[in-house]
Amino acid sequence: MAKKILVVEDEAKLREIYKETLTEEGYEVVLTDNGRKALTVVRGARVDLIITDIKMPEMHGVEFVTELRNAGFNTPVIMCSAYEQMKDDFDVVNAGIADFLTKPVDIDELVTKVNAILGSPAS
Amino acid sequence: MALDQQTVKSAAALAGLARQLKQLVDELDDIVKSDFDRPAGTDIRVAGFALTERINRIIDEARSRWGEKMETGRIQQETIDDLSKSQEEVNNLRSLSSAIALAQTRSEVVDLLLNMIRDNIVPFGSAALYQGSDEMGFALTDSWEATEEDRLEIERQRAAGFLDWVVKSHSAMAMPAEGKYPTAIYVPMKAGNRVTGIFLLLSPRAVEDFTQSDQERISLLCSQAAIALENARLVEQVLQMKQYNENLVLSLTSGLVAVNLTGMVTTLNPAGLDILGLNAPDIIGKSLSSVSRLEPLAKLLAEALQSGGESVKTELTFVEGDKKQILDVNISSVLDEDDRVTGVLGVFADLTPIKLLEQQVRRSDRLAVVGQLAAGAAHEIRNPLSAIRGNIQLLNRKLQKLPDGGEAFLSRTKSVIEEVDRINRIVGGMMELSKDGRLELKRVSFNQILRAVAGLVEGNYKEAGVGLDLALDDAIPEVMIDVSEMKQVILNLYQNALQAMKTNGKLTVYSGLVEDAVGASYVQVRIADSGCGIPKQHLEKVFAPFFTTKTEGTGLGLSIVHRIIEEHKGRITVDSVEGEGTTFTIWLPPARDEAKKEPQDG
Ligand SMILES: Nc1ncnc2c1ncn2[C@@H]1O[C@H](COP(=O)(O)OP(=O)(O)O)[C@@H](O)[C@H]1O
Ligand SMILES: [Mg+2]
Numbered sequence: 001m002a003k004k005i006l007v008v009e010d011e012a013k014l015r016e017i018y019k020e021t022l023t024e025e026g027y028e029v030v031l032t033d034n035g036r037k038a039l040t041v042v043r044g045a046r047v048d049l050i051i052t053d054i055k056m057p058e059m060h061g062v063e064f065v066t067e068l069r070n071a072g073f074n075t076p077v078i079m080c081s082a083y084e085q086m087k088d089d090f091d092v093v094n095a096g097i098a099d100f101l102t103k104p105v106d107i108d109e110l111v112t113k114v115n116a117i118l119g120s121p122a123s
Numbered sequence: 124m125a126l127d128q129q130t131v132k133s134a135a136a137l138a139g140l141a142r143q144l145k146q147l148v149d150e151l152d153d154i155v156k157s158d159f160d161r162p163a164g165t166d167i168r169v170a171g172f173a174l175t176e177r178i179n180r181i182i183d184e185a186r187s188r189w190g191e192k193m194e195t196g197r198i199q200q201e202t203i204d205d206l207s208k209s210q211e212e213v214n215n216l217r218s219l220s221s222a223i224a225l226a227q228t229r230s231e232v233v234d235l236l237l238n239m240i241r242d243n244i245v246p247f248g249s250a251a252l253y254q255g256s257d258e259m260g261f262a263l264t265d266s267w268e269a270t271e272e273d274r275l276e277i278e279r280q281r282a283a284g285f286l287d288w289v290v291k292s293h294s295a296m297a298m299p300a301e302g303k304y305p306t307a308i309y310v311p312m313k314a315g316n317r318v319t320g321i322f323l324l325l326s327p328r329a330v331e332d333f334t335q336s337d338q339e340r341i342s343l344l345c346s347q348a349a350i351a352l353e354n355a356r357l358v359e360q361v362l363q364m365k366q367y368n369e370n371l372v373l374s375l376t377s378g379l380v381a382v383n384l385t386g387m388v389t390t391l392n393p394a395g396l397d398i399l400g401l402n403a404p405d406i407i408g409k410s411l412s413s414v415s416r417l418e419p420l421a422k423l424l425a426e427a428l429q430s431g432g433e434s435v436k437t438e439l440t441f442v443e444g445d446k447k448q449i450l451d452v453n454i455s456s457v458l459d460e461d462d463r464v465t466g467v468l469g470v471f472a473d474l475t476p477i478k479l480l481e482q483q484v485r486r487s488d489r490l491a492v493v494g495q496l497a498a499g500a501a502h503e504i505r506n507p508l509s510a511i512r513g514n515i516q517l518l519n520r521k522l523q524k525l526p527d528g529g530e531a532f533l534s535r536t537k538s539v540i541e542e543v544d545r546i547n548r549i550v551g552g553m554m555e556l557s558k559d560g561r562l563e564l565k566r567v568s569f570n571q572i573l574r575a576v577a578g579l580v581e582g583n584y585k586e587a588g589v590g591l592d593l594a595l596d597d598a599i600p601e602v603m604i605d606v607s608e609m610k611q612v613i614l615n616l617y618q619n620a621l622q623a624m625k626t627n628g629k630l631t632v633y634s635g636l637v638e639d640a641v642g643a644s645y646v647q648v649r650i651a652d653s654g655c656g657i658p659k660q661h662l663e664k665v666f667a668p669f670f671t672t673k674t675e676g677t678g679l680g681l682s683i684v685h686r687i688i689e690e691h692k693g694r695i696t697v698d699s700v701e702g703e704g705t706t707f708t709i710w711l712p713p714a715r716d717e718a719k720k721e722p723q724d725g
Contacts, residue, residue, distance in 0.1 A: 017510065
């Protein structure tokens with residue numbers, strides 16, 4: 001069975017790119033467009049990795065990760081932002097963030113980082 | 124009654140004395156007439172006449188007294204004594220009143236008067252002066268040597284209403300007093316027909332011993348004093364006016380220069396000297412054009428003279444070496460009483476600091492607008508950029524799977540990605556600009572930054588065949604800076620310099636401690652390259668966002684540099700000679716001594 005990646009991103013076009021790239025690598029990809037929906041997904045099914053945008057409507061990325069940790073999930077998370085500074089502003093260690101991606105995302109870098117965290121697409 | 128021989132002789136002597144007195148009076152008259160040509164001179168002359176009148180009366184009195192004494196038959200020695208005393212008195216009065224007339228200031232006059240009265244006419248312990256006028260009433264303005272008890276008496280006297288009486292009667296009088304002194308002597312001071320002040324003297328002499336003659340003599344001195352006082356007041360007023368005008372000119376913060384019809388400088392105030400950078404007033408009496416730098420101002424004044432003193436308002440620029448000074452100048456004509464032009468007057472202010480400030484404000488304004496825009500735009504731009512870049516990368520992957528590896532298209536997709544990355548760099552720069560200035564200040568030596576960043580670019584410099592020299596003064600005080608921001612500043616400057624230089628070029632970096640014009644010290648860093656230089660018309664634009672002369676440039680490097688230096692309360696300037704090189708100079712305030720030393724890493 002393929003490892004499952006949840007992508008939380010409000011831009012539809014970007015979601016599609018993540019999906020196509022990661023599917024091609026052999027992962028199973030689930031898409032949502034905000035943090036609240038993402039929480040529901042995590043509660044309902046096994047997720048191996050979450051890639052989340054930060055600036056999103058309803059529940060933004062940082063809020064989402066905080067709630068996720070509070071709910072007891074320790075799923076690895078890759079944060080993705082247009083602001084490079086976010087890396088410094090956000091307390092990576094405390095929030096248990098596995099890695100950061102800066103927009104515009106380089107899909108080769110994306111694949112490298114995902115593989116580094118998950119080891120391989122298959123579980 | 125028949126006159127004896129002795130009496131006749133005495134009478135003859137008396138007549139001789141009277142003639143002498145007459146002669147003295149004439150002399151006094153001459154003195155009074157000739158001695159004063161001050162503003163109040165006419166008043167003094169009138170007073171002089173009055174004085175001679177009085178003295179004549181004294182002489183008459185002496186004469187009639189002599190007549191009386193002849194009748195009583197007890198003339199002789201007594202009369203002669205009396206008369207010689209009169210003569211002495213006249214002499215006294217004469218010198219006293221001319222002394223008073225010569226006194227310049229109010230206090231001189233009053234002091235003289237009081238001393239004369241005390242020494243020559245009637246002793247007194249303390250004195251008070253009431254000043255005012257008929258209409259406004261009189262108020263106590265001064266007192267001399269008055270004890271608490273005397274003060275009470277002075278108050279009691281005023282309450283008794285004697286003052287009003289003196290004002291009405293215009294003549295001196297003695298009234299009984301209750302304190303330590305038995306007598307209060309009132310002395311009116313008259314200017315023309317008006318009483319302008321009243322002296323109240325508390326005297327140990329009994330009221331009945333205050334004679335008609337005492338009263339007359341005091342009045343005489345006092346009217347002389349009143350005129351002198353009026354005189355002193357006028358003189359003081361004129362002096363004050365003169366002082367006031369001089370102070371006005373002295374304390375003007377604007378420069379003021381006046382030239383006469385021949386173009387000679389007649390006035391140049393301290394602010395003017397300061398603004399024009401002249402350190403001595405030796406320009407006064409010379410032509411302004413004797414200082415070559417001031418030629419434009421001299422020319423402007425000369426033109427104004429030629430046009431008959433027409434008013435001009437303009438800005439002048441002085442250039443000396445690489446220093447530029449901008450003056451705001453207002454020219455107007457100097458007219459005499461008959462409205463003839465006697466010269467021209469220039470009032471000027473140094474606009475250089477204001478112009479600089481204006482430039483800075485304009486720059487900061489632009490930065491603020493760009494910054495806000497950038498913050499908002501970054502996200503909106505980076506998302507679509509992500510989509511474009513991602514899609515192209517996916518397309519790339521698909522192309523690579525084609526039998527020929529998609530070779531025909533790969534250069535196109537590669538170029539799209541490159542362009543996307545360039546847009547992204549611009550956005551990054553704009554976001555850099557918009558950073559909100561939260562600095563993580565650390566106390567470090569600026570040399571540390573200069574060395575660290577030099578290490579980063581060393582390779583690039585070597586590769587380009589360009590030298591990199593650090594001439595650093597290790598004695599400079601430390602500064603409070605955000606190390607990573609400041610590294611970015613220096614990196615930008617090193618990179619710009621490298622891009623401006625060819626093989627065999629050289630970058631020299633200096634650091635040192637300098638003082639500004641007002642004595643404040645700064646850590647100064649100069650980054651001097653031997654590159655292409657910056658054309659004059661570009662010099663003012665290089666700090667503006669998006670100004671670039673490079674095909675691949677973002678034009679944001681120096682605006683970021685500028686923002687960071689400003690946030691550190693420092694200053695950055697650029698000097699350049701086209702074809703020779705460019706120097707960027709940074710000034711930063713040294714860390715204050717009391718600032719706590721922070722632990723340093725590396
Ligand atoms: N050391 C230098 N020598 C010559 N020109 C310079 C130098 N530094 C900056 N400039 C000029 O200023 C412009 C703006 O510089 P900068 O803001 O760093 O943007 P960029 O380097 O992206 O062009 C440059 O394009 C160049 O014309
Ligand atoms: Mg640059």
